[in-house]
Amino acid sequence: xxxxxxxxxxxLNFSIKGSDGDARAGYLxxxxxxxxxxxxxxxxxxxxxxxxxxxxxxxLEIEIIxxxxxxxxxxxxxxxxxxxGGLQKxxxxxxxxxxxxxxxxxxxxxxxxxxxxxxxxxxxxxDGKKYFLTPEKAILIQEKLNSTITMVLDxxxxxxxxxDRAKKSxxxxxxxxxxxxxxxxxxxxxxLFGIIQGGMYGDLRKISCNELxxxxxxxxxxxxxxxxxxxxxxxNILDSTVNLINFEKPRYLxxxxxxxxxxxxxxxxxxxxxxxxxxxxxxxxxxxTLKGEINLKNAIYAYDKSPLDKDSDNEYSNKFxxxxxxxxxxxxxxxxxxxxxxxxIAFYKKMMNDIRESIMKKxxxxxxxxxxKYHDVYKKK
Amino acid sequence: xxxxxxxxxxxLNFSIKGSDGDARAGYLxxxxxxxxxxxxxxxxxxxxxxxxxxxxxxxLEIEIIxxxxxxxxxxxxxxxxxxxGGLQKxxxxxxxxxxxxxxxxxxxxxxxxxxxxxxxxxxxxxDGKKYFLTPEKAILIQEKLNSTITMVLDxxxxxxxxxDRAKKSxxxxxxxxxxxxxxxxxxxxxxLFGIIQGGMYGDLRKISCNELxxxxxxxxxxxxxxxxxxxxxxxNILDSTVNLINFEKPRYLxxxxxxxxxxxxxxxxxxxxxxxxxxxxxxxxxxxTLKGEINLKNAIYAYDKSPLDKDSDNEYSNKFxxxxxxxxxxxxxxxxxxxxxxxxIAFYKKMMNDIRESIMKKxxxxxxxxxxKYHDVYKKK
Numbered sequence: 177x178x179x180x181x182x183x184x185x186x187x188l189n190f191s192i193k194g195s196d197g198d199a200r201a202g203y204l205x206x207x208x209x210x211x212x213x214x215x216x217x218x219x220x221x222x223x224x225x226x227x228x229x230x231x232x233x234x235x236l237e238i239e240i241i242x243x244x245x246x247x248x249x250x251x252x253x254x255x256x257x258x259x260x261g262g263l264q265k266x267x268x269x270x271x272x273x274x275x276x277x278x279x280x281x282x283x284x285x286x287x288x289x290x291x292x293x294x295x296x297x298x299x300x301x302x303d304g305k306k307y308f309l310t311p312e313k314a315i316l317i318q319e320k321l322n323s324t325i326t327m328v329l330d331x332x333x334x335x336x337x338x339x340d341r342a343k344k345s346x347x348x349x350x351x352x353x354x355x356x357x358x359x360x361x362x363x364x365x366x367x368l369f370g371i372i373q374g375g376m377y378g379d380l381r382k383i384s385c386n387e388l389x390x391x392x393x394x395x396x397x398x399x400x401x402x403x404x405x406x407x408x409x410x411x412n413i414l415d416s417t418v419n420l421i422n423f424e425k426p427r428y429l430x431x432x433x434x435x436x437x438x439x440x441x442x443x444x445x446x447x448x449x450x451x452x453x454x455x456x457x458x459x460x461x462x463x464x465t466l467k468g469e470i471n472l473k474n475a476i477y478a479y480d481k482s483p484l485d486k487d488s489d490n491e492y493s494n495k496f497x498x499x500x501x502x503x504x505x506x507x508x509x510x511x512x513x514x515x516x517x518x519x520x521i522a523f524y525k526k527m528m529n530d531i532r533e534s535i536m537k538k539x540x541x542x543x544x545x546x547x548x549k550y551h552d553v554y555k556k557k
Numbered sequence: 558x559x560x561x562x563x564x565x566x567x568x569l570n571f572s573i574k575g576s577d578g579d580a581r582a583g584y585l586x587x588x589x590x591x592x593x594x595x596x597x598x599x600x601x602x603x604x605x606x607x608x609x610x611x612x613x614x615x616x617l618e619i620e621i622i623x624x625x626x627x628x629x630x631x632x633x634x635x636x637x638x639x640x641x642g643g644l645q646k647x648x649x650x651x652x653x654x655x656x657x658x659x660x661x662x663x664x665x666x667x668x669x670x671x672x673x674x675x676x677x678x679x680x681x682x683x684d685g686k687k688y689f690l691t692p693e694k695a696i697l698i699q700e701k702l703n704s705t706i707t708m709v710l711d712x713x714x715x716x717x718x719x720x721d722r723a724k725k726s727x728x729x730x731x732x733x734x735x736x737x738x739x740x741x742x743x744x745x746x747x748x749l750f751g752i753i754q755g756g757m758y759g760d761l762r763k764i765s766c767n768e769l770x771x772x773x774x775x776x777x778x779x780x781x782x783x784x785x786x787x788x789x790x791x792x793n794i795l796d797s798t799v800n801l802i803n804f805e806k807p808r809y810l811x812x813x814x815x816x817x818x819x820x821x822x823x824x825x826x827x828x829x830x831x832x833x834x835x836x837x838x839x840x841x842x843x844x845x846t847l848k849g850e851i852n853l854k855n856a857i858y859a860y861d862k863s864p865l866d867k868d869s870d871n872e873y874s875n876k877f878x879x880x881x882x883x884x885x886x887x888x889x890x891x892x893x894x895x896x897x898x899x900x901x902i903a904f905y906k907k908m909m910n911d912i913r914e915s916i917m918k919k920x921x922x923x924x925x926x927x928x929x930k931y932h933d934v935y936k937k938k
Binding site for chain 2: 222223224226227228229230231247251252256259260261266267268459478479481491492495496497499500502503504506507509510511513514515
């Protein structure tokens with residue numbers, strides 16, 4: 177099942193199989209398996225996609241998941257995971273895993289952050305214990321985790337930020353990116369992605385992007401979004417950035433998002449996504465359906481015999497009635513989180529399959545129209 | 558898949574296929590499928606076996622589950638469930654379901670109980686709403702739920718109780734049992750069980766049993782145990798009661814128990830069990846293994862690469878390391894409850910299969926010895 181990379185040491189192998197406008201359908205070969213793009217990566221923060229069995233992800237043909245370096249370095253610790261055979265073996269997921277570097281999570285979760293050129297000092301949100309993370313350490317930790325795709329350590333610029341503040345932050349992230357590149361150990365089928373920063377300033381994004389391109393990463397992420405900006409601001413950043421990235425490299429929009437965000441981003445040339453929304457919504461009683469997002473806690477579903485998706489192949493989508501799931505949400509039954517989380521991941525997987533097929537057939541825009549008829553949550557704003 | 562009951566209206570069809578001493582291996586045919594006994598029924602309190610998908614129960618060949626009338630009458634209500642096609646259809650479980658009558662749950666969960674000869678007034682533990690449950694209503698509610706096996710409404714005698722108190726309580730339960738019998742609508746493949754009460758007094762248990770036998774129920778349960786008595790007291794009650802029940806009728810020990818309780822009870826002629834232990838322990842990080850109960854939260858498992866049961870056919874038992882499950886419990890991941898709940902149910906299922914086979918082969922006592930080497934939790938007490 178593992179891709180062959182020949183004798184020459186290559187990191188990842190990415191090829192574009194079709195396109196429609198700027199939207200691309202690609203194929204990413206890695207040490208732990210191949211990934212069809214555009215791809216949505218379910219989030220497995222603490223080495224578990226919350227409330228979902230790995231086997232059910234495999235049944236859905238999920239090809240890659242994300243895990244959080246910040247959470248895993250705090251608990252159970254990268255050395256334990258290395259000793260247990262790496263993240264794949266540890267969590268019983270024999271497929272690609274992308275890990276973030278911890279930068280964003282430190283920014284959003286930890287206390288007592290102290291930033292210096294050298295790195296970030298922070299205290300654990302679990303027990304207050306102090307840690308000092310440097311670019312080199314972030315790379316080493318991810319190596320110990322056995323991440324298929326490693327992310328550079330960056331500083332996530334707060335929102336809103338002045339131009340000067342965003343510039344300084346972006347420049348620090350660039351220096352860290354260079355140090356990450358230097359300390360990353362090349363291995364067949366493993367890759368290192370750079371992260372474009374620059375806040376909400378297109379000019380800064382361009383500088384960040386061009387400098388990272390000079391460092392020649394295996395892929396490029398757009399970071400620092402989903403931090404409070406409007407959908408329009410996010411689109412503006414994409415418009416000013418995406419097409420600067422080499423056509424041949426995978427492009428990853430971090431932490432995004434809802435179906436409308438994904439369609440808008442694919443249209444602009446993004447290949448990879450991750451977001452907690454499918455599973456977090458699932459735990460909160462919310463489901464994605466072809467007719468939009470619904471909240472199963474709503475009393476209108478009390479007597480609704482229809483399933484979430486009668487055309488699905490999966491029991492959780494096609495058999496349980498909305499009435500039953502409504503009851504489970506009201507009764508705080510774990511089964512409600514289980515059904516809705518895997519259903520939502522299945523919805524996203526189907527959507528990404530549809531997107532890829534539509535790009536191959538050059539029918540992306542009509543698919544987008546079909547989906548967003550019900551899913552454009554920003555319409556009313 | 559549904560058993561055939563011919564033209565004559567029969568309730569349930571129970572036959573003994575083998576025995577070893579007082580231990581029996583039986584076969585219970587019902588409207589919704591057949592059940593090999595001795596059987597352990599996983600508990601699906603609010604129409605969900607907590608943290609377990611119905612399909613995973615089917616994969617384990619679980620043949621019957623229990624649901625709680627008290628919880629279901631409060632939420633979502635028996636009329637809703639009837640409208641949705643009965644409990645089987647509602648929860649997507651196309652197999653037999655036994656429902657208790659609500660008596661025990663009112664006793665243990667609700668407030669403001671007011672007992673009269675007519676019935677019990679109580680207020681919901683969810684919203685304080687008042688209800689009045691009578692024997693006739695308890696039967697009607699279970700009919701609306703479409704319970705395969707209905708239990709009579711009884712009063713669970715508190716523990717400890719004086720002889721006089723236990724006698725009065727038992728006599729009330731007897732009168733209610735008679736009213737339940739009268740109002741139960743006979744249907745092919747459905748059954749009504751009486752419940753033997755009498756507290757910790759063997760003489761009262763005998764009276765209760767004999768009177769219930771005169772009413773000719775489809776099966777007999779021993780109620781009012783697991784209320785705080787010692788293991789020895791429980792065994793004494795079994796010794797003074799079980800063999801009074803017709804040999805031809807299924808015998809059900811309610812709310813029990815741990816492996817040692819089950820072996821001791823099977824040895825005395827009990828056929829059916831239910832208990833929240835496998836799933837509750839699962840949610841608390843505890844697992845049953847062939848070498849006894851273990852608590853995965855314990856730090857000794859942090860680096861333990863071994864699975865819960867390497868010889869199991871199921872991923873949750875044979876693939877996830879104790880180290881990983883330890884991590885999940887420490888991180889409060891739902892997946893920990895999911896893995897341990899279904900694993901524990903699988904452990905019980907395997908144990909019941911082993912028990913049945915040992916009875917057929919007249920090797921029950923040697924199997925008991927093998928299991929209880931590690932599972933006799935009462936040894937130290």
